[in-house]
Amino acid sequence: MLKCNADLDMAFQALGDPTRRAIVERLAAGPASVSDLARPLPMSLPAVMLHLKVLEESGLVRSEKVGRVRTCHIDPKMLSHAERWIGERREMWERNLDRLGAYLDATKPEKEE
Amino acid sequence: MLKCNADLDMAFQALGDPTRRAIVERLAAGPASVSDLARPLPMSLPAVMLHLKVLEESGLVRSEKVGRVRTCHIDPKMLSHAERWIGERREMWERNLDRLGAYLDATKPEKEE
DNA sequence: CTGATACTTAAGTAAATGCTTAAGTGTAAT
DNA sequence: ATTACACTTAAGCATTTACTTAAGTATCAG
Numbered sequence: 001m002l003k004c005n006a007d008l009d010m011a012f013q014a015l016g017d018p019t020r021r022a023i024v025e026r027l028a029a030g031p032a033s034v035s036d037l038a039r040p041l042p043m044s045l046p047a048v049m050l051h052l053k054v055l056e057e058s059g060l061v062r063s064e065k066v067g068r069v070r071t072c073h074i075d076p077k078m079l080s081h082a083e084r085w086i087g088e089r090r091e092m093w094e095r096n097l098d099r100l101g102a103y104l105d106a107t108k109p110e111k112e113e
Numbered sequence: 114m115l116k117c118n119a120d121l122d123m124a125f126q127a128l129g130d131p132t133r134r135a136i137v138e139r140l141a142a143g144p145a146s147v148s149d150l151a152r153p154l155p156m157s158l159p160a161v162m163l164h165l166k167v168l169e170e171s172g173l174v175r176s177e178k179v180g181r182v183r184t185c186h187i188d189p190k191m192l193s194h195a196e197r198w199i200g201e202r203r204e205m206w207e208r209n210l211d212r213l214g215a216y217l218d219a220t221k222p223e224k225e226e
Numbered sequence: 227c228t229g230a231t232a233c234t235t236a237a238g239t240a241a242a243t244g245c246t247t248a249a250g251t252g253t254a255a256t
Numbered sequence: 257a258t259t260a261c262a263c264t265t266a267a268g269c270a271t272t273t274a275c276t277t278a279a280g281t282a283t284c285a286g
Contacts, residue, residue, distance in 0.1 A: 003138075005131065013129030015199070017244085018122055025116075028205040034263065047245055049264070054243095068253045068262045079203040086128075086196040092141040093187045130274085147233065160275055162234070167273095181232045181283040 010058035011082045019043070020051050024074065027061060031073040034063075123171035124195045132156070133164050137187065140174060144186040 014020050023037055038048040052072060055061040059078035063070050127133050136150055151161040165185060168174040172191035176183050 003131070003135065005134070008134065009129055009131055011129075012125050012134075016122055016124075016126030016129050018116070018118065019244090021118070021121065021125075021198075022116065024202055028202040028209075030209050035261090043244090044246065045263075046247085046265085050244075065263085068251095070263070074202070074206045076203050076206055079199050079206075083196055083199040083203065085134075086192050086199070089137055089141040089187070090189050090192040090196065093189055093192075096141075096143050132274090148231090156274090157276065158233075159235085159277085163274070178233085183233070 007059060007078065008082060008085055010054075011060055011078050014054050014058040014060055015082070017051070017054075019048075020055055023048075023051060023055060023072075024060060027072060027074045031071050033069045033071055035069075037072065120172060120191065121195060121198055123167075124173055124191050127167050127171040127173055128195070130164070130167075132161075133168055136161075136164060136168060136185075137173060140185060140187045144184050146182045146184055148182075150185065 015024070019041060022041065026032060026037060026040075034045070034048065034052065037052070038045045041048055052061065052063070056063060059075060061072055062075045063072040065071075128137070132154060135154065139145060139150060139153075147158070147162065147165065150165070151158045154161055165174065165176070169176060172188060174185055175188045176185040178184075
């Protein structure tokens with residue numbers, strides 16, 4: 001019954017956590033290793049790994065491991081997707097406001113022609 | 114330690130649920146009563162009320178009650194806020210890609226001058 | 227006044243989240 | 257070979273979420 005946009009579900013839910021947004025914020029400045037990401041965060045490294053897993057499964061972040069260090073970076077596609085979803089709804093709402101305005105303009109004015 | 118953006122937390126978390134996105138989707142087309150919103154949804158009315166409460170506390174939706182019917186509508190401000198947050202991070206990432214490209218262009222080319 | 231409508235509140239439950247500490251597994255440096 | 261480093265997995269736990277049903281509380285219509 002509900003449209004099935006599991007990818008948006010995961011992306012928005014991932015962004016709904018301050019730790020994960022902090023990670024995205026850091027990655028927006030450029031790729032980083034897991035330890036780099038964990039260092040400023042007030043939690044254990046395994047906890048950061050879990051957040052990274054969420055971000056990666058949501059498609060917002062990707063990572064590759066070379067040697068013993070895993071480097072993470074943003075995947076902008078899902079960011080765009082989420083951004084677009086919000087933008088389209090906002091625009092739909094604004095068009096409705098405009099239509100309502102036009103309707104009121106068309107019906108109310110008594111001093112017409 | 115983490116930047117405190119409780120409003121974004123709530124907005125993104127609200128959008129991270131398919132039922133709530135369906136409600137926003139419906140409201141983008143125009144205001145609706147609680148029952149209107151609940152009718153197509155595969156759950157009880159109290160459950161829908163809880164989702165509405167989340168949407169309202171996140172600032173994405175507002176509502177007024179007149180008589181016995183509560184009419185809900187989108188508040189576009191928080192939609193814009195969330196959209197902007199994503200957009201800024203995406204752009205930051207893209208600027209970084211450009212800088213990297215420029216750096217590579219500036220250092221690698223052997224056939225210069 | 228009586229019943230139907232449109233929400234609202236309360237109480238309870240199963241599952242998902244966000245951590246923790248402890249114990250691994252490979253890779254790199256000495 | 258030995259040690260340190262950078263993750264990774266596992267097990268466990270407290271809290272929050274997403275519902276449910278049942279029992280209200282105001283309107284409004286007849």
